[in-house]
Amino acid sequence: MKMGLVVKQMKTVETLGSATVICTDKTGTLTENKMVLSELFFAGKIYHELEIGELNSIPLGRLLLDAMVLNNDAVMVAQDYYLGDSTEVALKMAVSRQGLNLPDGIRLAEIPFNSNRKMMTTFHKLSGKIIAFTKGAPEMLLPRCPLADQLGLKALVQAMTDKGQRTLAFAYRYYDHLPEHPNSITDEHDLVFLGVVGLKDPVREGVKQSVSECRNAGIVPVMITGDHLGTARSIALQTGIIQGEKELCITGEELGKMDEDLLLSKIQKVRVYARVSPDQKLRIVHALQKSGNFVAMTGDGINDAPSLVAANIGIAMGISGTDVAKAAADMILLDDNFVTIVRAVEAGRKVYDNILKLIKYLLTTNSSELLTLLLGPMIGLPLALLPIHILWLNLISDGLPALSLSFEKADENIMKRPPRDPQDQIFSMPRTFHMLWVGIMMAGVAISVQALAFVMHLHWQTIVFNVLCLSQMAHALSVRSESRTIFKLGFWSNPMMVLSVLVIILGQFMITFIPALQKIFHLEALNLQELIIVASASMSVLLVVELAKIFVKNRSSFSLSEDQ
Template identity: 50%
Template sequence: GLIDPPRDEARQAVAECKAAGINPDMITGDHPLTAKAIAETLGIISSAEDVVLTGPELTKLDEPAFAELVDKVRVYARVDPDQKLRIIHALQARHQFVAMTGDGVNDAPALKNADIGIAMGITGTEVAKEAAHMILLDDNFATIVTAVEHGRRIYANILKFIRYLLSGSVGEISAIFIAPLFGLPTPLLAIHILWVNLITDGLPGLAFASEPAEANSMQRPPVDPRQTIFADGLGWFIIGVGLLVGGITIGLQVWALGRGLGHWQTMTFSGLCFSQLGLALAVRSRRESVFRLGLWSNKPMLGALGLTFGLQLLVIYVPFFNNLFSTQPLTWAELGITLAASSLVFWAVELAKLIRRRRELQPEAAQLRVAQPEAAQPEVTKPEVLKPEVAALPAVV
């Protein structure tokens, strides 16, 4: 007989999709037995709960019945273009984010209505390409998985940049507004704020684009499209860390003023800058310690931090910059105190990540302690509507 086997990398791509919380479904015009065999080979069907549904069987199901079944169906065989649309709408009604691949003219409506329509670049028709949101140039399903991984890395890096930038901004604002409430002089000049926003925030912020994907990025569930960017604790992180940065800035100001140091503003300004450099290093991962990630895993970040640190030293010790920024040279002891106080931001974020990791491990440890061998369960016969392929097999045989 003739066979058109799936590509070798397709099975691995399906496994990676499932690990990433993505459910791959097959929609085909092939015979249900053929479709089921291919799906089992690829790992799309991996348990007895997975269902094969044919076009004629789908026609007999009303919307409520199909809505209950759609999450279990992994293979749709012998379906027409209108039924592809029905499948997409049923999944979207259950708040699923649907990506659809196709190459033919009859796939165009489904490609257009999916959240992400992906047309084949080699075998795809022009109609399909026009209707799609993306074109897969090599017609390889594994490329979609690679694109998902890159997308997750980019999204994670955007969140890291937001976490870093807004936390620092909250720190600046809190220091500027809180200090006068306690009768303190304004801690920062306008040129200091400009320097922090352009140099201290800018250089490390750009380096977040080079942050590699974290090791477990493809073992996490997808982000809910309805979720705001400040969800999952990001907003509280920004406020908490921002207030810590502001508190350290004001603390250095109070310490220096209490000792009658004329260059208190230099310590305050430098403390804010050094705090944000430590923050940039700490927020490279939301969960993992920077020491576990490796300091050299993002060399552009290290370069940006080193350059920013060096520029700040120039602002402190070079006479030309002293006149420009109204700064004064610090003694080594004062510089050490400023660096030590600023490092509290880095260690606070690292401590928060350690607590997060331990909390995540507690449910797993509890589950291991109570794990018991499962008792054999009697086999329960299910209604045929939940296993439509069973009804289809006798007719073929």
């Protein structure tokens, strides 16, 4: 919730760190979903927002303004404040800002919008006549206007969309009487063209940087939108989703003509899908998955539910999303913002990293205790620890640092490395090797100290117990990063870890030196010589593990320079 996400299962955040593709809508996710009328084309002339009041004195111009207001489901809830689809709100706001009287033509019937027709028609009684206003995607509506200049209007629409504008065409038709059963087949033909409106939706702040972070992290952002190809391409260029000529933009119509093999051959290069239908979204998800991608998909409509379910991670919009979409998704984006998705990816990688650190820490420390108990008697030494010592080590010196690792900050390169393969095993070879050699080293240090103390007639059991506990603290400080040393990380970069270590050291001091606690834990006070042995042995673990990081890093750098 703090990040702007509602996650249904915690494993979803971890899984999001494996995403290789993020399929995102344009409106409201990449953009602010605050549509503003930018341009209006009428009778061969372009009018800007502040000029559309001039249309009120032109009969057909007034009819276009009426169409913008009447073929519209936005509802005014206060003075100059509307609720509804952002496009429809922008149309009503553009007219009302001119101080014009809004028409009160009663809606008699309608042919609702659908994603296949990409149009909507409403019937009204206006000035004593029955009139139908139709608005929709220009490429769908213009062919139904037989007297319109098809080529000229197509070029106009292309120019507007190239500027990043969403375009809507308007047309009308008069009737002698209201059709009994209005339908698209009979009533959305032989229309009279009125004009084209261009609306702008600003790109959200931070989206361009987030898209860049995605690319650096090996994640491909893909735009899937119902908008015109030109509009989609313009926003993709502004946000950095498209950066080169090899990255493709295709329409839903082109997608429909592709067979499965052709789509699979191009799917890795396509960055923008425009004018797509919900069923095509599902096809895109399946094709990306067949190409080996781990797909995160955003959606808001009822028809988006199948693609949200099919995606590896379904993300529903919290503001504009329907209840069906939210129920189908794995997580809900409360602010509908692409930036939040990228932050969630980073959080997912961080969560997984911290889980690995916790596992490495616990298994390493527990293996060191086990080996100390097993190997000591095998070489003739007494049993190093009593049951109460083991209980203390497992509950206190293991438990508190393990919890503190969950507060570890993300590595500085977390969004500069490729996504994790979801099939990767926790016990990979390098990770398992680390747990083995560090566990063996810690046990070796503990047994060596035990043997030395035993021969020197020192308080060997108290010494071994303290060495194991404090060497585990040293390892807890070191395991926080696989590559950066504790000095580069900074001691205070995780205050919870520092606090845990200090609390445990204080606890060790108390049970070692307070007589009442000594009796409970069967320990004896250590002298200065014994304390130096404990401190030296414990710090040797930290020193060796930190030197190993430097060695591995230098070897990797050397190998990379040789390859170049």
